[in-house]
Amino acid sequence: MTVVILLAAGTGSRMEMETPKQFAEIKGKTVMEYSMEIIQNNDEIACFFIVVREQYKNYVKNIAEKYSKFKGMVEGGDTRQKSVFNALKEIKNLKADKVLIHDSARPFSGKVFKNVISGLKFANNAIPVIQVKDTLYRIEETGSASAERKTEMVSRKNYYTVQTPQGFEFDLIYTAHLKAVEENKYDFTDDGSMWIKYIGNVRTVEGSVENIKITYPLELEIAEKIAEFME
Ligand code: CTP
Ligand code: MG
Secondary structure (H helix, E strand, C coil), X not given: CEEEEEECCCCCCCCCCCCCHHHCEECCEEHHHHHHHXXXXXXXXXXXXXXXXXXXXXXXXXXXXXCCCEEXXXXXXXXXXXXXXXXXXXXXXXXXXXXXXXXXCCCXXXXXXXXXXXXXXXXXXXXXXXXXXXXXXXXXXXXXXCCCCCEEEECHHHCEEECCCEEEEHHHHHHHHHHHHHCCCCCCCCHHHHHXXXXXXXXXXXXXXXXXXXXXXXXXXXXXXXXXXXX
């Protein structure tokens, strides 16, 4: 059985909006609801849980209840990692063998959900990535931006950016989270990084260019365009 954890407990500080970005609307539908639709329409997914902050619980519940695969809400933590861990603890007793962990700030993830689910048929993890397309420099943090800093050219050939959903065998990603807690580390920005640190190499699958994470205000405008394009 495959269960999804849909993360919606962030505050969206970089968006500088009054309400968190996952509640903003694209073509009359909230950002997070795009993910719910994708999950509902994917036959390989059994159910999903949403991680939210207390103050938005009623609001989110009203939207999520339209979807029959919605199984419950989990209290958010003050870092993404803590939000995921709260959900893993909550769903542990379901005995799901596979879990997909997804940022609700990525509304156009349908193709990637499929790629990750296919990848999980042959491996105990599946992480969607995209090869970096820009030229890359490595710049030392010391000194000010206007001063000359230690810079290095790095080949982009081996560099990839990482997306969600990310898929894992439940017991293994749960173990990785427990180990992080043991070491008092709470600020991993994705679960694949925790897998690399505590379990081993990851298995990559193809991410997709439309699967953007809405982070800054302009990306909400871009999302409108992507939504039109995908209609
Ligand atoms: N998230 C979460 N709990 C947190 C932090 C983040 O559930 N404590 C979720 C967000 O809701 C988002 C996803 O994790 O869907 C990816 O995080 P990010 O894009 O960083 O969102 P925010 O943390 O909300 O934004 P910012 O970092 O700009 O504050
Ligand atoms: Mg964040």
